[in-house]
Amino acid sequence: MQVRNAGCFARIFSCLLFLLVLVPVVSCSDPEARNTLTIKGSTTVLPVVQIGAEVFMDRNPRTDISVQGGGSGVGIASLIDRTTRIATSSREIKAEEIERAKASGVHPYEIVVAMDGIAVIANPSNPTDNLTMEQIRDIYTGKVSNWQELGGPDREIVVISRDTSSGTFEAFEKLALDGLRVRPDALVTASNQVVNTTVAQAPGAIGYLGYGYLSDRVKVVSVDGVRPSGETIRSGRYPLARPLYLYTDGKPAGEAKRYIDFLTQEEGQRLVQEQGFIPVRQGGRLSGQWYEPRGKSRIFSRGKLRGIRPALRVLRSERGGGLKTAGLPFPEQRDRRTA
Numbered sequence: 001m002q003v004r005n006a007g008c009f010a011r012i013f014s015c016l017l018f019l020l021v022l023v024p025v026v027s028c029s030d031p032e033a034r035n036t037l038t039i040k041g042s043t044t045v046l047p048v049v050q051i052g053a054e055v056f057m058d059r060n061p062r063t064d065i066s067v068q069g070g071g072s073g074v075g076i077a078s079l080i081d082r083t084t085r086i087a088t089s090s091r092e093i094k095a096e097e098i099e100r101a102k103a104s105g106v107h108p109y110e111i112v113v114a115m116d117g118i119a120v121i122a123n124p125s126n127p128t129d130n131l132t133m134e135q136i137r138d139i140y141t142g143k144v145s146n147w148q149e150l151g152g153p154d155r156e157i158v159v160i161s162r163d164t165s166s167g168t169f170e171a172f173e174k175l176a177l178d179g180l181r182v183r184p185d186a187l188v189t190a191s192n193q194v195v196n197t198t199v200a201q202a203p204g205a206i207g208y209l210g211y212g213y214l215s216d217r218v219k220v221v222s223v224d225g226v227r228p229s230g231e232t233i234r235s236g237r238y239p240l241a242r243p244l245y246l247y248t249d250g251k252p253a254g255e256a257k258r259y260i261d262f263l264t265q266e267e268g269q270r271l272v273q274e275q276g277f278i279p280v281r282q283g284g285r286l287s288g289q290w291y292e293p294r295g296k297s298r299i300f301s302r303g304k305l306r307g308i309r310p311a312l313r314v315l316r317s318e319r320g321g322g323l324k325t326a327g328l329p330f331p332e333q334r335d336r337r338t339a
Contacts, residue, residue, distance in 0.1 A: 035063040037255045041075020041088035042167050043191045044210040047275045049088055052263045055271065058260075065256060069191075072167025079247055080106050085256045087247040090116065090167030090210065091174075111246045113263060115278035117211040117228040118172050118240040121196075121218040123203050128152045130222040133239060135269050136176050137204060142183035148203065160198050160207035161184040168192070171209050171242045208240075212276030244277065255269055286330050 029291060037051050047071045053065040068084075075087035080101045093108055101108050115179040118251050120136060122128060128147065131139075138144040139157055148154045161182050162169035189195050192213035200217035208219075211228050214220060220227060232238040252260050262268050269279040 001099050035060070035255055037063065037065045037086070037259060038068075038084045039065065039086045039088060040070060040071040040078045040084040042069045042090040042244070043069040044090040044116065044168050044212070045088035045113070045246075047212060047276060048244070048272050049086075049246075049263070051271050051275060052259070052268055055267075056259055057237050060258075063259075064261065071163070071165035071292040072170070073165040076108075078246060079108065079249060080104050084105065085248065086252075086260070089245045089247060090242065091170045092245065093247060106249045108247045108249065109251050111248075111252075111264065112243040112280050113246050113260075113262060114244040114272045115233055116242055116282055117233040117238050117278075118168060118175070118180070118208050118242065119214055119228045120206065120208050120221045120223055120240070121199050121214070122207075122221050123199055123205050124200075124217075124219045125203050126152060126155075128217060130225055132224055133176060134162070136223065137178065137180065140177055140182050140186070141180050142185075158202045158205040159183060160195055160202075160205055161186040161188055162190050162195070162208075163190055166190075168208070168210060169328060172240070175240050176208075195248075211278075214276065230273075230278050243280070286302050 028154040039053065046067065048144045053067050058062055060228055064084055072087075072089035072091055075089055076093055076097050077082065078084040079087035079106075080097065087108075093110065098108065120131060126147065127152065131150070132218060135144070135150055139150075140159060140161070142261045144150060145157055146154065147157055159182075162172070164170075173182070187198065189198060189207075192209040194209040196213060200215075206221075211233065214228075224231050226238050228238050228240070233241045246260060246263075248256055248260070251257075263271070264280075273280050
């Protein structure tokens with residue numbers, strides 16, 4: 001009897017020991033169990049996701065959200081490497097990034113979280129109020145190097161640009177420069193804040209940054225006679241308007257879905273507006289777009305996106321093709337949803 005009881009106690013002890021070892025391993029191997037969430041990417045989108053994370057964590061004390069910048073390219077690369085749950089980007093994902101994701105078994109799902117305009121700025125001492133797209137292109141590609149050539153003062157133009165990992169740089173290069181290379185003597189900066197500071201300090205400077213980063217330290221220059229504002233960006237009249245994106249691996253789930261739902265619903269969109277960006281909806285349901293393993297896209301949950309649709313129509317014509325945004329096909333494309 002004592003031998004049998006001893007064997008029974010030994011088995012019970014072994015089971016308890018196994019559970020003591022197993023439980024920490026299981027809890028540590030599942031980030032979702034700890035309600036943790038990592039967000040990486042665009043410095044332009046950073047203020048939006050950061051304030052959203054702070055408010056979301058206040059409402060959900062057991063959730064821990066880590067927000068990091070680094071650039072749109074860094075965010076998308078981190079999503080592909082599975083080192084972030086959400087990637088933020090100020091430009092749409094590239095075809096080669098989709099291919100890399102496909103090879104890694106990652107299927108990017110795209111959500112538009114806000115609209116933004118790339119504002120062209122100059123030093124406040126510069127009397128120039130307006131530049132055409134052609135003049136901006138000539139400045140940034142090196143054809144024009146003095147403000148006097150554009151009707152301004154006899155002053156050398158100091159060209160401020162962004163680094164190549166920046167989504168703002170890539171969007172500006174595509175929308176304003178038609179894919180042409182930026183002049184080699186341009187001063188390359190790492191963030192919107194640095195652009196703001198540099199242009200404010202250099203009398204001959206010109207730069208560009210996200211609309212949400214404008215300050216009274218710099219002068220906003222109209223583009224083709226249109227000044228960036230909430231109304232001109234939303235309506236699509238401003239030529240350098242663009243969407244801001246979130247990307248996840250597959251349709252959002254768990255804590256990522258809860259956070260994205262918060263950010264894209266009414267309260268979250270108010271936070272977007274408070275940060276100086278343009279909300280993408282005024283009621284209705286935000287849609288997403290899924291990139292299938294074969295590299296094509298499939299539209300999910302079409303909804304009402306009043307206020308974004310006219311802007312997307314202009315962006316689509318500027319780019320000469322379909323724009324992967326919130327999944328709303330244009331009337332003439334209902335049977336052919338371009339990716």
